[in-house]
Amino acid sequence: MPMRTDCGLPRFSANKLTDLIKYMRSGEGLTLAALILFALSLFVFPLALLTRVGLTDGEGFSLGPAIEMLSHGSVPRALWRSLESAGVSAILSLVTGTAIALLVGLTDIRGKAIITFLLLIPMMIPPHVTAIAWVQAMGPSSPVLNTIGLAPPPGSPHPLYGRGGVIALLAVQNMPLVFLVVLAALRALPREMSDAARVSGAGTIVLLRRVILPLLAPTLIAAYALAFIAALGNFGIPALLGIPGRYVTLPVLIWQRLSAFGPSMLADVAVISAILASVAILLVLIQSTLLARTRNALIGPPQAPIYLALGRARSSVEAALWTLVVITFLLPITALFGTALVVTYGLPLNAETITFDNFREILFEQSVTARAYRNSTITAGVAALVIAALCILLARLLAGPKGPARRIGLGLSTLAEITYAIPGLVISVAFILAFIRPIPILDVSIYNTLAIILLAYLCAFFSIALKPISAAFLQLDPALDEAARVAGAGFWARIRRIALPLVAPAAASGAILVFLTAYNEVTVSALLWSTGTETIGTTIYNYEDGGYTTLAAAMSAVTVIATVALMVLLDLMGRRLPPGVVPWRL
Amino acid sequence: MKPIVAVALTSAILTAPVFAQDTSVSGPLVLYTSQPNADAQQTVDAFVAAYPNVEVDWVRDGTTAIMARLEAEFVAGNPQPDVLLIADMVTMEGLEAEGRLLAYPEADVSAYDPAIMDPEGYYFSTKLITTGIVYNTAAPFVPASYNDLLRDEAQGQIAMPSPLTSGAATIHMAALTSHPDLGWALYEGLAEQGANPQGGNGGTYRAVAGGEQMFGFVVDFLPIREMANGAPVNFVFPEEGVSAVTEPAAILSTASNVPAAQAFIDFLLSPAGQQLAADQGYLPAHPAISPPAGFPAREDITLMGFDPAEALANADANRLRFTEIFGQ
Numbered sequence: 001m002p003m004r005t006d007c008g009l010p011r012f013s014a015n016k017l018t019d020l021i022k023y024m025r026s027g028e029g030l031t032l033a034a035l036i037l038f039a040l041s042l043f044v045f046p047l048a049l050l051t052r053v054g055l056t057d058g059e060g061f062s063l064g065p066a067i068e069m070l071s072h073g074s075v076p077r078a079l080w081r082s083l084e085s086a087g088v089s090a091i092l093s094l095v096t097g098t099a100i101a102l103l104v105g106l107t108d109i110r111g112k113a114i115i116t117f118l119l120l121i122p123m124m125i126p127p128h129v130t131a132i133a134w135v136q137a138m139g140p141s142s143p144v145l146n147t148i149g150l151a152p153p154p155g156s157p158h159p160l161y162g163r164g165g166v167i168a169l170l171a172v173q174n175m176p177l178v179f180l181v182v183l184a185a186l187r188a189l190p191r192e193m194s195d196a197a198r199v200s201g202a203g204t205i206v207l208l209r210r211v212i213l214p215l216l217a218p219t220l221i222a223a224y225a226l227a228f229i230a231a232l233g234n235f236g237i238p239a240l241l242g243i244p245g246r247y248v249t250l251p252v253l254i255w256q257r258l259s260a261f262g263p264s265m266l267a268d269v270a271v272i273s274a275i276l277a278s279v280a281i282l283l284v285l286i287q288s289t290l291l292a293r294t295r296n297a298l299i300g301p302p303q304a305p306i307y308l309a310l311g312r313a314r315s316s317v318e319a320a321l322w323t324l325v326v327i328t329f330l331l332p333i334t335a336l337f338g339t340a341l342v343v344t345y346g347l348p349l350n351a352e353t354i355t356f357d358n359f360r361e362i363l364f365e366q367s368v369t370a371r372a373y374r375n376s377t378i379t380a381g382v383a384a385l386v387i388a389a390l391c392i393l394l395a396r397l398l399a400g401p402k403g404p405a406r407r408i409g410l411g412l413s414t415l416a417e418i419t420y421a422i423p424g425l426v427i428s429v430a431f432i433l434a435f436i437r438p439i440p441i442l443d444v445s446i447y448n449t450l451a452i453i454l455l456a457y458l459c460a461f462f463s464i465a466l467k468p469i470s471a472a473f474l475q476l477d478p479a480l481d482e483a484a485r486v487a488g489a490g491f492w493a494r495i496r497r498i499a500l501p502l503v504a505p506a507a508a509s510g511a512i513l514v515f516l517t518a519y520n521e522v523t524v525s526a527l528l529w530s531t532g533t534e535t536i537g538t539t540i541y542n543y544e545d546g547g548y549t550t551l552a553a554a555m556s557a558v559t560v561i562a563t564v565a566l567m568v569l570l571d572l573m574g575r576r577l578p579p580g581v582v583p584w585r586l
Numbered sequence: 587m588k589p590i591v592a593v594a595l596t597s598a599i600l601t602a603p604v605f606a607q608d609t610s611v612s613g614p615l616v617l618y619t620s621q622p623n624a625d626a627q628q629t630v631d632a633f634v635a636a637y638p639n640v641e642v643d644w645v646r647d648g649t650t651a652i653m654a655r656l657e658a659e660f661v662a663g664n665p666q667p668d669v670l671l672i673a674d675m676v677t678m679e680g681l682e683a684e685g686r687l688l689a690y691p692e693a694d695v696s697a698y699d700p701a702i703m704d705p706e707g708y709y710f711s712t713k714l715i716t717t718g719i720v721y722n723t724a725a726p727f728v729p730a731s732y733n734d735l736l737r738d739e740a741q742g743q744i745a746m747p748s749p750l751t752s753g754a755a756t757i758h759m760a761a762l763t764s765h766p767d768l769g770w771a772l773y774e775g776l777a778e779q780g781a782n783p784q785g786g787n788g789g790t791y792r793a794v795a796g797g798e799q800m801f802g803f804v805v806d807f808l809p810i811r812e813m814a815n816g817a818p819v820n821f822v823f824p825e826e827g828v829s830a831v832t833e834p835a836a837i838l839s840t841a842s843n844v845p846a847a848q849a850f851i852d853f854l855l856s857p858a859g860q861q862l863a864a865d866q867g868y869l870p871a872h873p874a875i876s877p878p879a880g881f882p883a884r885e886d887i888t889l890m891g892f893d894p895a896e897a898l899a900n901a902d903a904n905r906l907r908f909t910e911i912f913g914q
Contacts (some may be wrong), residue, residue, distance in 0.1 A: 008787060139796050139797070140797035141794060141795075141796045141797045154724045154797040155724075155743050155797065155798070155799065155800050156798065157742075157744070157798055157799075158793075158796075158798050237754070243784070243785055243789075244784060244785060244789055244793075246782075246784060247838065259648070259651070275604055292817055332853060343814070343815045344795070344812045344815035344816060344817040345792065345795045345796060345817065346722070346795035346797060346817050346819065347797050347816060347817065347819045354815070367624070368623075368624075445690060488721070530647075531623045531647075538599055544788075544792075545785075545786065545788050545793040546786075546788040547788030547789070547790075547792055547808050548788070549792050549795075549796075
């Protein structure tokens with residue numbers, strides 16, 4: 001008999017086949033098989049098709065079509081604009097995010113928790129809503145700027161349309177990402193070096209310049225890459241600010257081509273998508289390499305954080321942070337609610353023009369909005385539950401002992417990270433390619449149904465829940481599982497009775513994060529929706545694009561309320577969870 | 587997509603004239619349409635109520651997407667639809683030139699303006715979505731003619747949808763540039779005024795209502811509907827007239843159920859069909875049906891003379907000239 005460990009594949013000897021069958025029929029074998037099947041059909045198959053259509057010339061692998069596409073016209077211009085907007089906005093995100101992280105992480109300012117929470121809201125609010133809010137906030141008819149007499153005069157073009165606006169809003173949207181990564185790294189900084197510098201008489205500036213920033217360098221590069229990837233895949237902001245300003249990025253170009261010309265453009269669009277995906281994957285590789293190095297360098301026992309007393313500067317620093325909160329969150333959101341409450345776009349908000357009709361219209365009257373809320377709630381809810389369940393199984397493999405099962409698990413989680421980094425529009429192009437024809441054998445067509453949107457969510461957002469759930473699994477003492485196994489509990493019994501109760505809070509947080517992301521997204525469904533399968537994101541976008549600005553603002557306002565409510569819920573749950581499970585609780 | 591749809595639906599149920607049922611026509615009918623979904627559903631429901639033995643199978647998508655789909659079906663040799671209800675006369679003129687349409691000269695178009703009906707009966711306009719001038723009430727003057735937009739006060743204050751994006755803007759350009767008093771000089775003047783055509787009508791309306799620009803070319807129903815709510819805009823039917831997208835209906839030469847397709851055309855052109863269009867918030871093509879609230883009487887609206895066949899022949903040249911003028 002071969003040695004049989006429960007957590008790895010058996011070491012085969014004479015009866016390889018029997019053993020394999022026996023293993024595959026065990027709980028863990030089934031889990032592994034199910035996860036592999038899931039990854040093959042939803043991660044590998046669509047992206048392989050995209051690669052085949054996008055990076056071959058009919059005979060074999062070839063960059064010919066991509067180079068042809070990049071040689072002239074709108075594609076190279078859009079690629080350049082994508083790189084420019086992502087590159088510059090990521091620099092802005094990096095500088096502000098790092099500065100705020102240093103202030104929150106290292107100094108004695110007051111109200112850190114509330115400032116952190118408020119600064120992070122812009123990250124969770126969907127980008128198309130952010131863009132709509134800023135358009136309302138800065139234009140000549142801005143309800144806020146008009147009240148304080150700072151609005152641009154009638155007849156002046158909107159200041160945010162075009163390159164500047166796209167870059168500025170991408171920077172605002174992704175600044176919290178940098179902030180979180182840098183804050184986490186600061187928490188893990190070894191005290192010894194800063195203490196040594198202090199003892200040697202280094203002041204705050206020298207300490208920052210000579211010790212802390214050099215130690216943070218790899219983190220900063222990784223954070224920059226993170227902000228870059230997020231900006232590269234962003235669709236809502238360049239669509240709403242870039243199109244009127246004739247500043248078209250690659251995701252917008254993909255969307256324009258496919259929505260204007262339909263599936264006949266699919267082959268061309270696949271080439272553009274493959275180009276965009278390659279840029280994103282390249283960045284992920286750079287980023288993960290750097291992040292791995294930082295982890296190696298900085299792991300140490302948890303230590304009391306470094307505190308720098310700001311002294312007299314404290315009040316002005318606090319004032320600056322609160323001003324930033326007001327500008328990045330309160331100003332656009334107030335403008336958004338102002339527009340949502342006004343009887344028709346363009347009128348100032350006052351006692352005569354205030355109305356709840358826009359909210360009534362979108363909540364109770366319009367069949368399309370009712371359908372959108374239902375569709376988004378169902379798809380985001382099912383995606384959250386399925387992903388959380390699969391992540392529990394995958395995280396169980398990842399936390400298990402070294403062996404083939406864990407290696408496969410690691411491979412799957414890397415795949416999930418890649419699909420997360422690939423822009424949502426590219427994922428949706430891949431899913432159109434994969435599912436435009438009926439599924440073979442089953443002979444069911446899911447194109448133009450909610451099912452294709454749901455499956456694309458499973459692919460795009462899988463890794464969101466995996467991070468908190470595997471963090472929770474890694475904290476479990478393996479002795480618990482061992483003890484249960486010795487006592488005769490099978491695989492499923494151990495999952496249900498031991499692991500599940502302990503990781504349930506993390507799994508719930510992961511599910512809420514997936515729900516929040518899917519509920520708010522527009523990039524994945526922008527190309528997958530059709531009549532009857534509208535999502536909240538696509539409906540808001542279509543209202544804004546069609547000139548129904550007040551209705552778009554009202555729907556956006558509801559989205560903001562729902563988002564903040566879910567974040568508060570997550571925050572309350574996060575108090576009882578290990579650090580890192582809820583992204584902003586470190 | 588339109589808030590008025592819900593209202594329109596109710597009023598359609600309450601006010602739709604009873605249309606005598608015709609049971610002689612039967613069988614399946616495949617319709618491709620670019621009407622908004624709710625409007626398409628109402629149209630089909632009303633048609634089936636009048637012709638209860640016809641089963642309508644309909645496909646709805648944007649004009650470009652549905653044309654792409656149709657083209658693909660032509661290439662594959664099996665066009666699905668019997669009848670189309672899409673887009674504009676230029677598109678129909680193109681299908682006619684390719685021999686894709688079946689004439690229906692017996693259709694009763696006596697009540698209609700001949701300018702919007704095909705003389706040989708290949709296609710039939712069903713409504714008028716006109717393009718005129720929208721202005722913000724803060725504008726320095728009220729434009730009465732297209733040429734007023736070339737006044738100095740309007741410098742840098744003009745928004746317009748791009749003919750490269752919007753079908754209505756394409757028709758508008760064809761109509762204006764073939765007008766004897768306007769011509770390409772108007773578009774050249776607009777370019778000198780700093781006009782920056784882009785996107786669709788929604789963006790143009792938003793720019794004018796939001797005060798970013800003072801004047802714009804836009805389809806009628808956006809400002810007319812919002813003016814009722816007090817929006818700071820006004821819509822002008824300029825003295826030269828307005829252009830119109832007419833959402834024509836046509837029977838395909840490959841139609842498998844010609845009687846039902848003809849019945850569908852009859853229904854759209856009947857007073858009941860036209861009343862439905864009015865209830866949906868559109869200007870009906872039939873002069874005797876009263877327009878929805880906010881529109882002037884039909885006889886007060888001048889349609890600019892416009893030859894769809896000529897527009898089709900010049901389509902590419904017009905676009906090229908447009909891109910040259912505006913540097914796009």
